[in-house]
Amino acid sequence: MGFEGIGASVRRREDVRFLSGKGNYTDDINRPGQLYAFIVRADRPHARIDGIDTAEAEKAPGVVRVFTGADMAAENLGGLPCGWQIHNQDGSPMAEPPHPVLAVGKVRHVGDPVAVVIAETRQEAKNAAELIEIRYTDLPAVASLTDAVAAGAPEVHDGVAGNICYDWVIGDKATVDAVFAKADRVVKLELTNNRLIPNAMEPRAAIGDFDTSSGDFTLYTTSQNPHVIRLLMGAFVLHIPENKLRVVAPDVGGGFGSKIYHYAEEAIVTWAAGKVRRPVKWTAERSESFMSDAHGRDHVSTAEMALDKEGHFLGLRITTLANMGAYLSTFAPCVPTYLYATLLAGVYKTPVIYCNVKAVFTNTVPVDAYRGAGRPEATYLLERLVDVIAHDTGIDKVELRRKNFIPADAFPYQTPVALQYDSGDYQTTLKVALANADWNGFEARRAEAKARGKLRGIGISTYLEACGIAPSAVVGSLGARAGLYEVANIRVHPTGSVTVFTGTHSHGQGHETTLAQLVVDQLGVPLSQVEVVHGDTAKIPFGMGTYGSRSLAVGGSAMVKAMDKIIAKGKKIAAHLMEASVQDIEFKDGSFRVAGTDKAKALHEISLAAYVPHNYPIEELEPGLDETAFYDPKNFTFPGGCHIAEVEIDPETGVVEMVNFTAVDDVGRVVNPMIVEGQVQGGVAQGIGQALLESALYDPHGQLLSGSYMDYTMPRANDIPAMSVATENTMCTHNPLGSKGCGEVGAIGSPPAVINAVVDALKDHGVRHLDMPATAPKLWSIIQAAQPRLAAE
Amino acid sequence: MPQVTLTVNGRQHTVDVEGRTLLVELLREKLGLTGTHVGCDTSQCGACVVHVNGESVKSCTMLALQADGDSVTTIEGLAAADGTLHPMQEMFREHHALQCGFCTPGMVMTAIDLVNAHPSGLTEKEIREGLEGNLCRCTGYHNIVKAIAAAHPLMHAKAAE
Numbered sequence: 001m002g003f004e005g006i007g008a009s010v011r012r013r014e015d016v017r018f019l020s021g022k023g024n025y026t027d028d029i030n031r032p033g034q035l036y037a038f039i040v041r042a043d044r045p046h047a048r049i050d051g052i053d054t055a056e057a058e059k060a061p062g063v064v065r066v067f068t069g070a071d072m073a074a075e076n077l078g079g080l081p082c083g084w085q086i087h088n089q090d091g092s093p094m095a096e097p098p099h100p101v102l103a104v105g106k107v108r109h110v111g112d113p114v115a116v117v118i119a120e121t122r123q124e125a126k127n128a129a130e131l132i133e134i135r136y137t138d139l140p141a142v143a144s145l146t147d148a149v150a151a152g153a154p155e156v157h158d159g160v161a162g163n164i165c166y167d168w169v170i171g172d173k174a175t176v177d178a179v180f181a182k183a184d185r186v187v188k189l190e191l192t193n194n195r196l197i198p199n200a201m202e203p204r205a206a207i208g209d210f211d212t213s214s215g216d217f218t219l220y221t222t223s224q225n226p227h228v229i230r231l232l233m234g235a236f237v238l239h240i241p242e243n244k245l246r247v248v249a250p251d252v253g254g255g256f257g258s259k260i261y262h263y264a265e266e267a268i269v270t271w272a273a274g275k276v277r278r279p280v281k282w283t284a285e286r287s288e289s290f291m292s293d294a295h296g297r298d299h300v301s302t303a304e305m306a307l308d309k310e311g312h313f314l315g316l317r318i319t320t321l322a323n324m325g326a327y328l329s330t331f332a333p334c335v336p337t338y339l340y341a342t343l344l345a346g347v348y349k350t351p352v353i354y355c356n357v358k359a360v361f362t363n364t365v366p367v368d369a370y371r372g373a374g375r376p377e378a379t380y381l382l383e384r385l386v387d388v389i390a391h392d393t394g395i396d397k398v399e400l401r402r403k404n405f406i407p408a409d410a411f412p413y414q415t416p417v418a419l420q421y422d423s424g425d426y427q428t429t430l431k432v433a434l435a436n437a438d439w440n441g442f443e444a445r446r447a448e449a450k451a452r453g454k455l456r457g458i459g460i461s462t463y464l465e466a467c468g469i470a471p472s473a474v475v476g477s478l479g480a481r482a483g484l485y486e487v488a489n490i491r492v493h494p495t496g497s498v499t500v501f502t503g504t505h506s507h508g509q510g511h512e513t514t515l516a517q518l519v520v521d522q523l524g525v526p527l528s529q530v531e532v533v534h535g536d537t538a539k540i541p542f543g544m545g546t547y548g549s550r551s552l553a554v555g556g557s558a559m560v561k562a563m564d565k566i567i568a569k570g571k572k573i574a575a576h577l578m579e580a581s582v583q584d585i586e587f588k589d590g591s592f593r594v595a596g597t598d599k600a601k602a603l604h605e606i607s608l609a610a611y612v613p614h615n616y617p618i619e620e621l622e623p624g625l626d627e628t629a630f631y632d633p634k635n636f637t638f639p640g641g642c643h644i645a646e647v648e649i650d651p652e653t654g655v656v657e658m659v660n661f662t663a664v665d666d667v668g669r670v671v672n673p674m675i676v677e678g679q680v681q682g683g684v685a686q687g688i689g690q691a692l693l694e695s696a697l698y699d700p701h702g703q704l705l706s707g708s709y710m711d712y713t714m715p716r717a718n719d720i721p722a723m724s725v726a727t728e729n730t731m732c733t734h735n736p737l738g739s740k741g742c743g744e745v746g747a748i749g750s751p752p753a754v755i756n757a758v759v760d761a762l763k764d765h766g767v768r769h770l771d772m773p774a775t776a777p778k779l780w781s782i783i784q785a786a787q788p789r790l791a792a793e
Numbered sequence: 794m795p796q797v798t799l800t801v802n803g804r805q806h807t808v809d810v811e812g813r814t815l816l817v818e819l820l821r822e823k824l825g826l827t828g829t830h831v832g833c834d835t836s837q838c839g840a841c842v843v844h845v846n847g848e849s850v851k852s853c854t855m856l857a858l859q860a861d862g863d864s865v866t867t868i869e870g871l872a873a874a875d876g877t878l879h880p881m882q883e884m885f886r887e888h889h890a891l892q893c894g895f896c897t898p899g900m901v902m903t904a905i906d907l908v909n910a911h912p913s914g915l916t917e918k919e920i921r922e923g924l925e926g927n928l929c930r931c932t933g934y935h936n937i938v939k940a941i942a943a944a945h946p947l948m949h950a951k952a953a954e
Contacts, residue, residue, distance in 0.1 A: 021868035
């Protein structure tokens with residue numbers, strides 16, 4: 001046994017299962033007597049439902065039942081709830097229109113579920129769905145933010161004036177305006193953050209199961225947080241108490257945020273299973289995923305920075321329109337507010353900041369958190385703005401960043417936008433990244449590329465994010481309708497092996513390995529004797545799940561607390577067995593020792609005594625060695641760092657080749673370096689995808705144009721470069737592990753670095769800014785338009 | 794209902810299928826071989842890649858009836874009977890070339906065919922181009938490329954034995 005504790009690149013324990021085809025994903029599960037659901041969805045963005053005729057479908061071969069919104073409404077079931085309430089700047093609550101599970105009265109986006117066919121086979125359900133006749137009256141629709149807020153725009157929801165869900169501010173406008181009035185210079189930038197579709201490779205799936213003898217429901221679902229789904233669906237939609245509802249999220253094939261939310265299909269299969277008294281399975285076809293998984297991003301912003309003569313940032317003023325889609329997804333309202341505007345200080349000591357966010361309903365798929373969630377939008381805006389300031393003022397872009405950084409000795413640092421950063425060292429991550437990317441050698445590479453007829457550019461992004469979410473009281477005061485602690489149960493078995501029951505959920509992160517490494521480190525148990533269990537409400541005490549890079553910082557901290565309790569109890573048992581005082585017992589490397597003596601008992605001897613309590617302090621201590629802890633974080637954690645992208649553009653085609661990518665991130669304590677590198681690489685690839693390739697497009701009337709992998713450009717292996725990934729860590733000061741989180745940094749830091757590189761490559765072509773994605777046709781047009789001017793010079 | 798007879802991972806099966814049944818549906822639903830995944834409906838993602846008579850095929854793009862008389866290998870058929878992993882599986886594990894695991898079976902099956910087809914060696918660029926038909930959303934491909942490069946000499950050394 002080599003070193004297996006914190007800091008070891010232990011190979012993943014889940015891999016043999018996945019590499020052998022033994023993974024157990026939701027669609028791999030089949031229940032006896034199982035039926036199949038096929039969901040009929042709106043093929044139009046906005047329409048009144050005048051009637052639904054299901055008679056022919058109900059007579060079709062294999063069909064068991066057909067349900068519509070009227071059937072659910074007849075049982076007074078709830079709509080899909082929203083977990084976060086934002087208040088308008090006048091103090092009134094946001095508009096929160098109903099979100100029926102199956103559409104009632106109107107459909108509001110392409111993909112809105114209208115009816116469900118339950119049949120013996122998938123094909124029979126699908127065939128019968130063709131026989132359902134829905135009579136619609138089409139209504140005018142809006143898809144884009146600017147169209148939705150225009151005067152006289154069609155209303156997505158009756159009574160939601162101007163399609164405004166909320167009009168929210170942070171910061172004092174008068175103070176910021178006064179700074180701008182006195183500034184030497186103001187630099188302004190208008191930009192969009194393109195709408196993305198998360199595209200976890202496993203399409204969503206759900207199986208509802210109903211035990212006809214006990215009346216218990218079980219939902220198997222592709223979820224990042226099964227307890228949250230049990231709470232939301234049980235309490236708000238189907239009115240099933242927790243003791244009668246089990247939610248299992250088995251192996252889940254990627255999430256990136258899109259599998260946090262409570263979706264209609266989960267409620268449909270669970271409810272339908274009770275109605276037909278048989279299991280009901282639904283698996284999304286990819287084309288359904290495109291029109292029903294929550295999308296991400298979709299902002300339009302105007303940003304202005306007030307500067308002094310030397311280029312110091314004096315004040316930041318921002319207005320943002322954020323697309324909510326047709327309904328409020330579970331956490332949607334918090335993304336463009338508390339996960340976005342509170343990050344607008346970034347790594348800079350900008351003294352005053354004002355941001356106004358208007359969240360807008362449109363006839364599009366709901367938008368919610370996607371890898372990074374608000375923080376990529378804030379980072380993209382800031383890091384583009386900083387580069388544009390460098391462009392407009394002529395100040396070197398690295399020097400401009402350096403002179404505005406929050407210094408390493410300023411922590412804890414209170415920003416003007418609510419957050420207090422605990423630790424960081426932005427000069428160091430910058431310095432190391434510049435060295436790793438050979439920043440100083442770039443101009444030679446540019447010249448060499450020019451000789452080959454290529455336009456080479458380099459771009460930098462120095463970023464910060466907030467994760468490890470989140471202190472419950474703080475988020476509660478900001479509108480969260482949930483606590484955001486995490487739960488761990490540590491069970492030391494009689495012979496000393498250990499099972500960890502965690503409320504976090506692994507869908508690619510490797511928790512079965514990293515969380516076990518925490519046990520190796522703290523309890524001194526070999527990795528082979530530790531098992532990690534997650535994803536089942538019947539096994540885990542409770543949990544808030546995995547998102548916002550929280551599993552280690554919050555879930556791992558809960559484990560540390562539970563293991564502290566194990567050790568504290570173990571010391572009492574050890575004191576009894578070795579006839580010593582509890583104060584004299586030390587625990588180290590898996591053994592309880594009497595300090596200053598050679599008397600010792602191994603953990604497995606203590607656990608055996610705990611479960612076979614013959615010689616045991618039974619009057620003072622319960623038998624068993626099994627402890628649970630809830631850990632509520634004291635603050636967010638603040639990973640940050642520096643990303644540098646280098647690109648070459650072929651002027652003949654406009655195609656961008658990513659030639660180098662360098663990331664140096666500060667993620668706090670690293671448990672498994674191999675896994676951290678993998679998380680960063682994956683995040684960077686998604687960021688490159690956003691910057692160069694991906695875009696969820698609607699036509700002006702709300703038809704989804706990018707509805708398949710033929711139309712939505714996913715990054716493939718030859719779109720992504722080999723990457724240089726490193727960490728330069730400062731420790732989180734307020735959690736017991738010092739860990740900050742690494743799941744989202746790649747997707748947050750990289751998009752502005754890539755676009756800054758593209759703009760740099762085109763600096764002779766008169767480009768100050770361009771919006772993502774930097775596709776070949778877009779760049780080719782820019783290059784072509786500049787040719788006559790360049791030729792004349 | 795028509796019948797198809799095929800060999801899957803060394804075992805012969807005769808199965809009743811509808812004319813429209815896809816090979817992947819046969820594998821997953823009739824034979825219970827759920828290691829082969831379905832990630833899209835446009836033959837773009839490659840999660841369903843298996844070997845048919847030794848060559849990689851997207852099993853969502855082939856009718857079950859077309860496989861009559863064929864020999865099919867799925868991800869479940871790669872490891873030795875004693876559980877020893879195929880060198881490609883082992884290198885994916887060694888180089889952390891998988892995260893959620895969903896694209897992994899198709900990725901491994903494609904990678905094996907790619908390496909088999911290039912006995913004299915593969916450049917990084919050739920590996921990346923060879924993965925054109927397989928999407929991964931987790932890894933950024935970096936470690937997949939490394940794993941395939943590392944498996945190449947192992948597989949060809951083994952073949953030379």
